[in-house]
Amino acid sequence: MTRDGPMIHPYIPNSVPAIKEQMLQEIGVNDIEEFYEDIPTELRLTGLMNLPPPFLSEIELRRHVEGLLARNRTADEVLSFLGAGCYQHQVPAVCDEINQRGEFLTAYAGEPYDDHGRFQALFEYTSMMGELLNMDVVNVPTYDGFQAAATSLRMASRLTGRPEALVCGTIGRDKLSKIRDYCQRAMEIRLVPYDPKTGLMDLKSLRAMISDRTAAVYFENPSYLGFVESQGDEIAALAHEHGAVCVVSVDPISLGVIAPPADYGADIVCGDIQPLGIHMQYGGGHGGFIATRDEERYVMEYPSRLFGIAPTRVPGEYGFGDVAYERTSFAQREKGKEWVGTAAALWGITAGVYLALMGPQGMVEIGEGIMARTYYAMARLAEIQGVRVPLFHAPHFQEFVVNLDQTGKTVAEINRALLARGIFGGKDLSREFPELGQSALYCVSEVHQQRDLDRLAEALEEVVR
Amino acid sequence: MTRDGPMIHPYIPNSVPAIKEQMLQEIGVNDIEEFYEDIPTELRLTGLMNLPPPFLSEIELRRHVEGLLARNRTADEVLSFLGAGCYQHQVPAVCDEINQRGEFLTAYAGEPYDDHGRFQALFEYTSMMGELLNMDVVNVPTYDGFQAAATSLRMASRLTGRPEALVCGTIGRDKLSKIRDYCQRAMEIRLVPYDPKTGLMDLKSLRAMISDRTAAVYFENPSYLGFVESQGDEIAALAHEHGAVCVVSVDPISLGVIAPPADYGADIVCGDIQPLGIHMQYGGGHGGFIATRDEERYVMEYPSRLFGIAPTRVPGEYGFGDVAYERTSFAQREKGKEWVGTAAALWGITAGVYLALMGPQGMVEIGEGIMARTYYAMARLAEIQGVRVPLFHAPHFQEFVVNLDQTGKTVAEINRALLARGIFGGKDLSREFPELGQSALYCVSEVHQQRDLDRLAEALEEVVR
Amino acid sequence: MSEDILRHRYTDGRPNLRRFHQARWDEPIIFELSREGQRGILVPEVEPGIRERVGDVLGVLPEKMRRKKPPALPELAQPQVLRHYVRLSQENLGTDLNIDVGQGTCTMKYSPKINDQLARSPKVTELHPLQPEETVQGILEVMYRFEQILKEISGMDRFSLQPGAGSAAIYTNASIIRAYHRMRGEQDQRDEIITTIFSHPSNAACARTAGFKIITLYPDEDGYPDLEALKAVVSERTAGLMITNPEDTGIYNPRIAEFVRVVHDAGGLCAYDQANANGILGITRARDAGFDLCHFNLHKTFSTPHGCGGPGAGVVGATEELVRFLPVPLVEFDGQRYYLDYDRPDSIGKIRPFYGNVSVILKAYAWVMSLGAEGLRQVAEIAVLNNNYLLHKMLEIPGVSAPYARGKHRIEQVRYSWQGLTEETGVHSEQIGLRAADFGVHYWTSHHPWIVPEPCTLEPTESYTKDELDEYVAILAHVAEEARTDPEKVRTAPHNSTIHTIDHAPLDDPSRWAMTWRAYRRKVEGKGEA
Amino acid sequence: MSEDILRHRYTDGRPNLRRFHQARWDEPIIFELSREGQRGILVPEVEPGIRERVGDVLGVLPEKMRRKKPPALPELAQPQVLRHYVRLSQENLGTDLNIDVGQGTCTMKYSPKINDQLARSPKVTELHPLQPEETVQGILEVMYRFEQILKEISGMDRFSLQPGAGSAAIYTNASIIRAYHRMRGEQDQRDEIITTIFSHPSNAACARTAGFKIITLYPDEDGYPDLEALKAVVSERTAGLMITNPEDTGIYNPRIAEFVRVVHDAGGLCAYDQANANGILGITRARDAGFDLCHFNLHKTFSTPHGCGGPGAGVVGATEELVRFLPVPLVEFDGQRYYLDYDRPDSIGKIRPFYGNVSVILKAYAWVMSLGAEGLRQVAEIAVLNNNYLLHKMLEIPGVSAPYARGKHRIEQVRYSWQGLTEETGVHSEQIGLRAADFGVHYWTSHHPWIVPEPCTLEPTESYTKDELDEYVAILAHVAEEARTDPEKVRTAPHNSTIHTIDHAPLDDPSRWAMTWRAYRRKVEGKGEA
Numbered sequence A, B: 001m002t003r004d005g006p007m008i009h010p011y012i013p014n015s016v017p018a019i020k021e022q023m024l025q026e027i028g029v030n031d032i033e034e035f036y037e038d039i040p041t042e043l044r045l046t047g048l049m050n051l052p053p054p055f056l057s058e059i060e061l062r063r064h065v066e067g068l069l070a071r072n073r074t075a076d077e078v079l080s081f082l083g084a085g086c087y088q089h090q091v092p093a094v095c096d097e098i099n100q101r102g103e104f105l106t107a108y109a110g111e112p113y114d115d116h117g118r119f120q121a122l123f124e125y126t127s128m129m130g131e132l133l134n135m136d137v138v139n140v141p142t143y144d145g146f147q148a149a150a151t152s153l154r155m156a157s158r159l160t161g162r163p164e165a166l167v168c169g170t171i172g173r174d175k176l177s178k179i180r181d182y183c184q185r186a187m188e189i190r191l192v193p194y195d196p197k198t199g200l201m202d203l204k205s206l207r208a209m210i211s212d213r214t215a216a217v218y219f220e221n222p223s224y225l226g227f228v229e230s231q232g233d234e235i236a237a238l239a240h241e242h243g244a245v246c247v248v249s250v251d252p253i254s255l256g257v258i259a260p261p262a263d264y265g266a267d268i269v270c271g272d273i274q275p276l277g278i279h280m281q282y283g284g285g286h287g288g289f290i291a292t293r294d295e296e297r298y299v300m301e302y303p304s305r306l307f308g309i310a311p312t313r314v315p316g317e318y319g320f321g322d323v324a325y326e327r328t329s330f331a332q333r334e335k336g337k338e339w340v341g342t343a344a345a346l347w348g349i350t351a352g353v354y355l356a357l358m359g360p361q362g363m364v365e366i367g368e369g370i371m372a373r374t375y376y377a378m379a380r381l382a383e384i385q386g387v388r389v390p391l392f393h394a395p396h397f398q399e400f401v402v403n404l405d406q407t408g409k410t411v412a413e414i415n416r417a418l419l420a421r422g423i424f425g426g427k428d429l430s431r432e433f434p435e436l437g438q439s440a441l442y443c444v445s446e447v448h449q450q451r452d453l454d455r456l457a458e459a460l461e462e463v464v465r
Numbered sequence C, D: 001m002s003e004d005i006l007r008h009r010y011t012d013g014r015p016n017l018r019r020f021h022q023a024r025w026d027e028p029i030i031f032e033l034s035r036e037g038q039r040g041i042l043v044p045e046v047e048p049g050i051r052e053r054v055g056d057v058l059g060v061l062p063e064k065m066r067r068k069k070p071p072a073l074p075e076l077a078q079p080q081v082l083r084h085y086v087r088l089s090q091e092n093l094g095t096d097l098n099i100d101v102g103q104g105t106c107t108m109k110y111s112p113k114i115n116d117q118l119a120r121s122p123k124v125t126e127l128h129p130l131q132p133e134e135t136v137q138g139i140l141e142v143m144y145r146f147e148q149i150l151k152e153i154s155g156m157d158r159f160s161l162q163p164g165a166g167s168a169a170i171y172t173n174a175s176i177i178r179a180y181h182r183m184r185g186e187q188d189q190r191d192e193i194i195t196t197i198f199s200h201p202s203n204a205a206c207a208r209t210a211g212f213k214i215i216t217l218y219p220d221e222d223g224y225p226d227l228e229a230l231k232a233v234v235s236e237r238t239a240g241l242m243i244t245n246p247e248d249t250g251i252y253n254p255r256i257a258e259f260v261r262v263v264h265d266a267g268g269l270c271a272y273d274q275a276n277a278n279g280i281l282g283i284t285r286a287r288d289a290g291f292d293l294c295h296f297n298l299h300k301t302f303s304t305p306h307g308c309g310g311p312g313a314g315v316v317g318a319t320e321e322l323v324r325f326l327p328v329p330l331v332e333f334d335g336q337r338y339y340l341d342y343d344r345p346d347s348i349g350k351i352r353p354f355y356g357n358v359s360v361i362l363k364a365y366a367w368v369m370s371l372g373a374e375g376l377r378q379v380a381e382i383a384v385l386n387n388n389y390l391l392h393k394m395l396e397i398p399g400v401s402a403p404y405a406r407g408k409h410r411i412e413q414v415r416y417s418w419q420g421l422t423e424e425t426g427v428h429s430e431q432i433g434l435r436a437a438d439f440g441v442h443y444w445t446s447h448h449p450w451i452v453p454e455p456c457t458l459e460p461t462e463s464y465t466k467d468e469l470d471e472y473v474a475i476l477a478h479v480a481e482e483a484r485t486d487p488e489k490v491r492t493a494p495h496n497s498t499i500h501t502i503d504h505a506p507l508d509d510p511s512r513w514a515m516t517w518r519a520y521r522r523k524v525e526g527k528g529e530a
């Protein structure tokens, strides 16, 4: 601090000495130190913390931060084929406009009176998600799709009183890690093997593993590895036969063209809303949804807030409020269901804006468009000698596994070479799924033009040669 | 358009065929064509216009526009010493936050009831400018500082009924061009020579030129060439002696440290608010102010809107409205003063936010800081052999003329070499002011750090060598 | 089961009127929020290395040129400045918020957010206008491309993007007309500009500012510009014709080409005020009607937001013969690079600093590029459909009429008259507007003079839904009904706005008007510095 | 001369109460705005070259996996979507708008706009989390630097930035405690977590979710956490202590170090919920009191906006001994480059996808960098000054008390009680809050259970002016007075909000509750698809 005199900071209005003085006087206290009387001296920090010197003007701060950020190269600047749980899609400007409005951005947890807008926007979000998912109950977003899946399983465990979940073997290892940690004391997580040809759940194994210990059978559509799990109806039927809950995680962007899991028997549907109008933000744009039928026993197991619609004393006025608040940890502390807290409400509002913009037709077109590009990309890559694509014989949506074993090169080597050509190759799966050899998970979306896909094919051909 | 069927555009809700049909039916008309019955066939365009194919999705549009813009290198990316009427300053984020709010951004010309916020924000803008300028009347912004100067002179001409303005010889040639065009049928514009040593107005010439034909004496502070015109009081006195109006154009960012023209006798003060929290935008961030004392004869000559404060029928409520609306062309068409129309209101609001953030202390500090950097830069450049700086012997604020005659190189050559070193050198004055030889107008502000100024000095030294 | 909330929101399947209240924050004037010593933002400090070298730099200023005490600006911390202005913003009714069809002639269409986003790129905002051309090829290309688009839309040969808004463009046209006659040695002789009363007032005002005498034509019985009247006034004094078409009434002058011919025959030029060309994009073009000059408002026809009254942009198109007079510089392309051409000796010179409101131009360019030729034509067609639909609905309200051209259709807007209602109830157009504010919409009477009695002008553009148009009409129908049943309620409106009826008297009284807080304080209290 | 408007705005030099009304738009549910065929945004078309090659690509899906009909989403054009949400936003009261001291414990401080602006850079928003590390050195450096800052502020040895908000961080702490005891083979034995009733409910709830039994301590007579009670419950079953300090009452536990010692001595770990460390930044540190784990809410203490309830960030700090358990990955720096370290075999694994809410982290980093050590300390001191000033003023309102620790000061917030007023007037805390809404401010009762009767919790942070605090107190004083003079007005509040008193009954009735519009329509009308 080289400024003379005491620091008067723009963020701290009462840092003005005279104002401070006046307030102390009114309280009848001599020194701010007195307020800290309860903190024992031995716990008091002496002197200032050792922090970097601040940038007190915005221009200096901006120069510093933008200077750091300049070292990033973004997925806009490089041609990216990364997905694996975080997706590059068109983010409509209206989505940003709304979530940047101070009224939403800086609000928190007010009453439905002063925060009517938040309640209505989130009710509309859940309502639109309900249409997309063909389900009647949707939560106010939890943190992310990982959390949504983990909580869905625990809901199933509470619903059934059973200690085990059967999970498709193609689940991503990070998500599995989250689920394992989260369910540790509640249920055991067992992986159901997948068919190495199709990637689909091995129903024979499922039949062998399922029992009256099984709380839930869980799978994903599209799966983490990009193919469509087409046995949903059979898996759900099996689960139900054994009194288990069928939990399906789904990418909402696929639901304009792919059947919603409720249609093939899912009881709890979960997933991540990041693809719905939310920037990737280096993985900071996630929000989790959970949806069920409107059955009391399901509803009562949600830990999240659920916003319902209600009349007010003025006829025709929409009011909103918490449904079955007593479920929650806000009401019941440890007796509530799991917990509730700050999560991803702003992304829920944003996803609502996105769905309202897209409408039915938009969702159909984007789903179809992604599939078309995916199939084109697969076809182009399949022309390259030594490249096996898609590795799995099943329908695909958006992502697909490219096996490179026959090129004699590792994914890491190939990705390095692609990067040199301005391309982010697919996610390296070789550590996550060693059984797939040198494989990479490629992702294609509506952001890709034909020339991008051609460019990828040409570069990959060069690189594997 | 390769989409099938009629185009339904997101910006045109009723482009849906069924809705269109329904509306036509209600009107009782078969075809939209009928609405154009008054347009003679020979004036009708046949077929579509020949325009580039559109980018119907935002992502395609963004790719196209950002692709074009990527070819720009900004004054953030290059070290810039350009000024000459458009200035790079710190733009507080709060300024952007406010002027990007849809309520302000997309409003226009509503009544003071539905647009109370705009009226109050602009009243506050004029009130803060009034403090800065030490004047009681300030207009709702006109287009820019050029317009403000031109209108100020015409106000003077109407006030005095006289046909001539005496204008300091150091005025920028673009502004002079604007003034000449604008005053063409109203008054003659005569340039008063300047002292080649100091740049100041040559008072002897002024005395010789001034007469009872003189409506206004006009000068700038700081002048276009960067020095401070310190004879303001004498010039104003001379003007007043001859019954003329003293018009001064001023850079508002200087007024924390430099005396406001009203203090040395100016009757009309004008200028540009771009420096006050508004991005340069390649010259798209201008707004013009005009200020006077609160005298009826002055007030009645403003063409602009003037917002005044007034009570409402509820005690203690602030109302606002147009002062002396009958002056305007809205009220009186050609009998109004000049004209009024859309101009730069949003920048007025923004400048208000800026002044509210800066406060008295901020304006003092920024003024002093700019001067300190200016003097440092001048001192550093003066060390370079062959470089004469500042060319004028007078106090300087922010800008100064660098004469390069003795380097044997042209400004153009030197600027090219500086550009190769990542520097935008000062504005080339050699065509605008041939009498100054190979001179350039350098500009320094609070955005410059010592190392930037040192870098300039080092680069220039290298280049002139 | 609960009662269905919806039941109370509709009557006979139509939505009930909106129970609106505008945000009311009762905010103080910002000076009242000031507390000594507070800071809203800090400026970068002068580094010690600089300080050492320059010392007390203010010392170089002669005493009389130093400010004696800091300007008495308010002193607020940053959160309070923000909060104050965010509150004020909520008390303002932008197009983003309301069914903005009530500011007729202003073309309050949707301003797409994507275009704002693009224009906020530092690649636009952080450009200095004097940068070397090689560092601004991108923005120059945008300007160049946009000019090509404008040429196609208007049929004109070149455009200047420089004028700051519509009236500045009109003035530019007047200046060009002046330059043209001067070049021909007729500048003293040709000192009359002809316009019509239903052309925007700036046509008269700007031409007058450029030194012309103004001749204003009034409409014929049917509300069409009067060709005979024109013929009667043209002469060797005629410098030009400057008109809007369709006029503010929404009526298109079908004899427009003949108007132009008559003026040309008299040796005058014709300038077409196309500020609002929304209803005729791709339908008919200025050039085809014979105009020499025209201008568009990008903040109307081309969707850029109005910003509370600017920044906008008024682009001026000229035929080959007049291109030489356009302001400097023009943007040129040599096949390799874009550059600014200042070498134009016959130019009228500068209209404003640099090259125009570049961010506005970029937004307009993006808008066209998101629509294309088919889209622009649809803009026009739907705007006209909406307007005629609104006309049809409005005429169902007892007491409303649409004077002139009875039974005909209109292009983009309609000037209505409440004369019938006023005669019946004594309630005036302005009062209707203030009561309409209670339902969250703008309403504008009309430009003066009120040739059409008790006027209001509505312009729905292409941006509003049928439901929104119905809502707007329902509001006016309701207010008209109130004028009959409860006129006091209308006369004392607004009731649900930020503030209540203003006492306008002080605003026209020099002893009481106050355009700044300091003036107000001085006048009401005798306080403050003079 | 006009009368001075100001005269009516002040009484005895103090501003009168704000005549507030919140924006009321009476907006329909978005489905009501739908009209078939309208489009809000278009997606890029499939290019012909792709189309040719892939044909009808949906054909690859088995029939049963194809969606039968498009989702019944609303169909709106873009301006209408925007308008709907902008209107809703005006019906929401963010910190940008109100004197947000009424959501006590939530630390509703100013979120600087510059930080939002920086975090909106495409250099942040357009990064994919799996990009090669060499392309994300900038953002990794931000994360790394921020971790260093957190270490200094807390004294802890390492931080994970991963958890999505405060409760997720608390859960992470619980998971780490679990892992620690498992490593020591005591996982089955040590199954109890101790917390206090004035610690945030998530401490109990998250620990329970992690599988622990919860023991909740109640305060002693003075409101301090009860050391004797703690000693009575610790045992070989004790896994750990998870508490807030200062607690929700604003009271700092002066025996905190002893609490930690007692738990340590019993073999347990101690986790410090520092979600809200606003009042003690630079004053005292978690490590110094002996804690093994702590967390901060970046959306509280570190100023990032709350976003209507997220995204936030909860960063978890651990001592050296526990670092091994932190979630994967950690951000490391080898002197040359930043990288993500996944090679951490003892880690509890993933808490969320990737690395945390990176934009939030960036904002928090920028905030610290705009304040520095001196600034952070001032944040704490002024927050505490503001709180004690508010306390002083609040206690002047008849009917208000601040139970516990009488005569002492508080740190960052105070839990007040209106018991006196309720006894006198029958008006309850919640009703006071709803009436306060009529003056444009938030008010929050408190977390359940209401140990403090008729509670409300106020937390002024460092961001509000003395005048704003005075205004807030004046509002509550006014409402308290009304409770005496016009209790019906208070009981039927709000009157000036967007809506009126809600009938909450359906929300707890399974036959009537409706969490989606489709469910509502079905239930009230028997319509819609099941």
Ligand SMILES: Cc1ncc(COP(=O)(O)O)c(C=O)c1O
Pocket (backbone or CB within 6 Å): B340, B341, B342, C105, C106, C165, C166, C167, C168, C200, C202, C244, C273, C274, C275, C276, C297, C312, C314
């Ligand atoms: C037809 C017409 N001409 C000219 C103008 C003036 O445009 P501006 O307000 O941009 O000066 C307007 C707008 O009010 C207009 O509608």
Ligand SMILES: Cc1ncc(COP(=O)(O)O)c(C=O)c1O
Pocket (backbone or CB within 6 Å): A340, A341, A342, D105, D106, D165, D166, D167, D168, D200, D202, D244, D273, D274, D275, D276, D297, D312, D314
């Ligand atoms: C002390 C304390 N702990 C924990 C939390 C929970 O944080 P979050 O809402 O981010 O989950 C909060 C915030 O409500 C808090 O104040």
